[in-house]
Amino acid sequence: MTRTRRSPLLVLAVALGLLLTQLAAPATATPAVSTATITGIVRDTGGNPLSGVDVLVHSTGFDPATSTVTGIDGRYEVEVPPGTYRIRFEVPGGRTVWYLNGSTYAEADPIELTAGEQFAAQDVTIEAGAAIAGHVRGPGGSPVAGATVWGFGPGDLWLGRARTTTDTDGRYVLDGLAELPYRIAVVPPAGLGLKVVWHDAVTPVAPGTTDDIDVALAAAxxxxxxxxxxxxxxxxxxxxxxxxxxxxxxxxxxxxxxxxxxxxxxxxxxxxxxxxxxxxxxxxxxxxxxxxxxxxxxxxxxxxxxxxxxxxxxxxxFAYTAVSDLVVPDSGICDPIASGCHLPFPSNRFTRRDPSTPTGLRVSIDPASMPSNTAGVPVDPTHWNELDGFSPSAAMLLQVPDVDLVRSGAAPVTDPARSLDSDSPVVLLDATTGERLAHWVELDSYAEPGTVPILFIRPTQALREGHRIVVGVRGLVRSDGTAVQPTAAFAAYRDLVRTADVNIEDRRPQMERVFGDLAAAGVARGNLQFAWDFTIASTQALSGRMLHIRDDAFARLGGHAPSFTVDYDQPSTTEGIAREIRGTYDVPMYLTGTGQPGSEFQLGPDGLPQYTGTYTANFRCIIPATASADDPAGVGIYGHGLLGTAGQIYAPRRVAVQDNRAFCGTDLIGMAEEDVPNVINILKNISTFNTLADRLQQGHLNTLFLGRLLVAPDGFASNPAFQDGGRPLIDDDLVYYGISQGGIMG
CATH class of the missing domain: 2.60.40.1120 (Carboxypeptidase-like, regulatory domain)
Incomplete structure (x- = not known):
């Protein structure tokens, strides 16, 4: 076997490479310890471990940062972030000790901990605590069960350091207490009508019970x-x-x-x-x-x-943009969005909710807001407050100091169509239908020098009964061309600034509705100088009483003509007029007294006029010379002029001759000549205006009965004064003809 000899330099190079590779490789991260640990044991005075002790770790004197409970061996262990802590030990029943053996947070030993530190606390010994006991009884001496009994030690503010509940005998025991003074507070169970009672401070002595600390609860x-x-x-x-x-x-x-x-x-x-x-x-x-x-x-x-x-x-x-301390004097009885207590007018500011009316509203004008006459007597708004809205024909009223209507581009009386232009400074809106309403704007030409004239917004036609109307005003300028500024109250509504005025704030939902209606009509909220709404009175409120007396009175006739007498039947000396006939007739009455000037409706519980007897009305008639039994005259009711009488019956004589028509008239009581003294009194005291309106409605009923006499077969046509040879000189072709006041009332 052949061995290959390795070069020492090669071996060294390989070793260095391996070393560099290890150095270049990323090191394995060792997890950083971010908490500290506190451990310890809690024992009683005999050295025995105490289980179930609450261990509360505080970083402040208030709520603990964390807590645990000792085990059966008395041991505890808690993890906390690095910081400074004080430890509180609380045994069941309320006995509390701070580490080491302090009685308050301030007396406790602080423990400073760093990340990863293992702090072994010294063993804590908790002595057998003291106790306070007693009974809680009610005003009659009977025990009160379920009452909460608190023991408040020194420094305790919102919660006492010990708490328990009375048993069925009213007995309580606060145990585990330190030898400190405790104020005892007893909170009775809800529904007994008793109040919280405090007992004087009691200092218990360990290891015993301070008993008979009884508390008597009092009615509250x-x-x-x-x-x-x-x-x-x-x-x-x-x-x-x-x-x-x-x-x-x-x-x-x-x-x-x-x-x-x-x-x-x-x-x-x-x-x-x-x-x-x-x-x-x-x-x-x-x-x-x-x-x-x-x-x-x-x-x-x-x-x-x-x-x-x-x-x-x-x-x-609401999503308020700011908060203000704005309070407007008299905002509870006046409207603060413009100058003048009752301006703008009419306004739903002066209504209240009433589900019993067709509009769901009732006019509500505070008597304290009303002006006084020269004698210092304030106007009584009682009869206005019976209505469920405002007049369909009245102008809207506003006061704007130094306003220039020409510069502002407001629609004049000569061009009301301009009010429907998109840039019209005044917008009149039927909020019930969404329709823009034509109108013109003008200032009171009769205003006294040095006063702010009333600005009138006049609709070109009567507003619809029961409908809600919204008015928006923007772009008004003064005589120097500067913009008119809104009041502080209106600006608070427009700009969503919360005020300190409860009356302003109570109206805010309604104003938000107004702004929404105008926005839907293309009127920007931020440009408005004034805006408000009002509701037109219902048909029932405007005409209900008149219709009631009409229906009730005609029902009493049973389809016949009223009873009548002819007191005067003489040839006339006026050219074209053959005869003048005078007399009286009976009409059901709904007024107080005899129905004299100044009387008023006798109202029943339902607010409707009650039948009070019979009113004797007068009549005067003229028969044209053209009338004959073969060519009987048509008939007409004549309405006299302002505060006039039936004696003006000759006013339509030319029509009588030209049209072959007999005319009859009656005094339109309420606004007849005999009512002049009452009218003068009303001018002195407008609170009595209802006497004119009530008697005038009786006058309308009288006129309707006159019409029945003219057309009924058993009416005037049945009387010899209106006959020729036993045949009628008149037929039942009835018209109405009135002048001035008579024309308006007709």
Whole structure:
């Protein structure tokens, strides 16, 4: 066998190569240790291991960073990140010791640990603890089971270091305690109407029990209420808390609303409490209502009473861009989005929800907001507040100081079609249909010098009953060409700035609806200077009473003509008129008293006028000379002028002759000559305006009955004064003819 001799240099080269290869190869990583370990044993004073002891490792004086429990051999082991720690040992029952044998976090020995360190703690000895025991009884001395008993040691703030629950005999035992002073707090079970009671500090002595530390619970006050949304729907899960003057970070008592939106806060001692309502998806409220605690209204407890009706209606939470401390004086009774308490007007700001009306609303004008007359008597809004909306024919009113309507490009009375242009500064929108409405804009030409004139927005046609109308105003400029600035309240709505004014915030959902309607019509939110909405009253609200008395009165006729008498039947001296006939007729009455000027409807429980007797109405008729039994005259009702009488019956004499038509008229009571004194009184005290409107509706009924007399066979045509040789001089071809007031009312 031949051996190959290796060169020493070759062997050296191979060895060096292998060495370099190993050096170049990546080293195997050794895992870095990122935690430290604490181990130890807990024993009793006899040296026996204690199992079930809680071992809590603190990096601060508050919640522990980690924890474990000793095993059957008394041993424990915990892993923690590097840092400084103090260890607390807590045996069942509440006895607490800090390492080494301290009684508080501050007295405990700090343990500084580095990564990977194995810290073997000295054995901890826990002496047999002391105990405090006693009974908890109610106001009548009966035991209270299920009460929570806390032992608060020195330095304990929110939670006591020992806790237990009373048994069926009301007995409690707080054991495992250190020889420290403990304040005993007893929290009664919910539903008993009892309040939390504190017992004076007790210092137990180990290893015994300090017994007979009895606590008598006292009756407490209760606050109850209901929380809904703005539509009146119950809100569950709302946190309702009661804050006393000394409560800073945590409320002293609280509850949550149930499925029906109700809550009960029990255990309240005498004092003042401000109630907070909060849910994550809603904008919080305080009692009052108010947006802040400082502005809230306190609920005062004087004894053990139940204060009910502390309700709240929460609005949705919005994506606010900022928070402001804005509070507008009188925002609870006035509209803060423009100048003037009731401006803009009409506005749904002055309505409230009422599901009993066709519109779902009811006008709600606060009496405190109303102006006074020269005698200092404020206007009473009671009758306005009976309606479920506003007039279909009234103009919208606004005040804008120094506005220049020409520079602004507002539609004038001569060109209302301009109001429908896309850039019109005023947008009038029927939100029920989505239709833009034509209008014109003008200033009050009768405004006194030095005052801000009213700006009128006048629709070209009556608005539809029951419809919701939205007004948007943008692009108005002053006489110097600068833009009109919105009020702080309107800017807060437009720019989503949360205010401290609960009245402003309560209206925010409605304003968001307005902005949404305008956006759908192409009106940008950010350009608006004013915007609001209002609802037109329903047909029922506007005409319901008149239709009711009409239907009720005609039902009483049973298809016949009203009873009547002819008191005057004489030839006429007026050319073309053959006869003048006067008399009276009976009409069912729905007014108070005798139906005299100043009377009003007698309303029933349903808000409708009640029948109160018979009203005797007057009539005057003229028969044209052209009428004959062979060619009877048609008939017409004549409506007299402003505050006039039926004595104006000769006004249509030319029509009577030309058309061969007999005319009859009656005093349109309510706005007849005899009502002039009442009209003057109304001008002095507008609160009595309803007397004019109510009596005027009776006047309309009188006019309708006059029409029945003209067309019914047993009416005027049956009376000799309206006959020739026993044959009627009139037929049933009825028309209406009115002048001035009569034309309007017709």
């Amino acid at each position: 006050a209760t606050i109850t209420g209901t929380v809904t949304d703005q539509e009146g729907r119950a809100l569950s899960g709302v946190s309702v808390t009661a804050w006393s003057p000394i409560d800073t970070w945590v409320a002293g008592a609280g509850a949550s609303t149930g499925p029906d939106g109700t809550y009960v806060i029990e255990g309240l001692s005498p004092g003042e409490y401000r109630i907070n309502f909060r849910r994550a998806d809603k904008t919080g409220r305080w009692s009052g209502p108010a947006m802040t605690r400082a502005l809230s209204t306190p609920v005062v407890i004087t004894g053990t009473e139940t204060v009910a009706g502390i309700d709240s209606a929460l609005t949705p939470a």
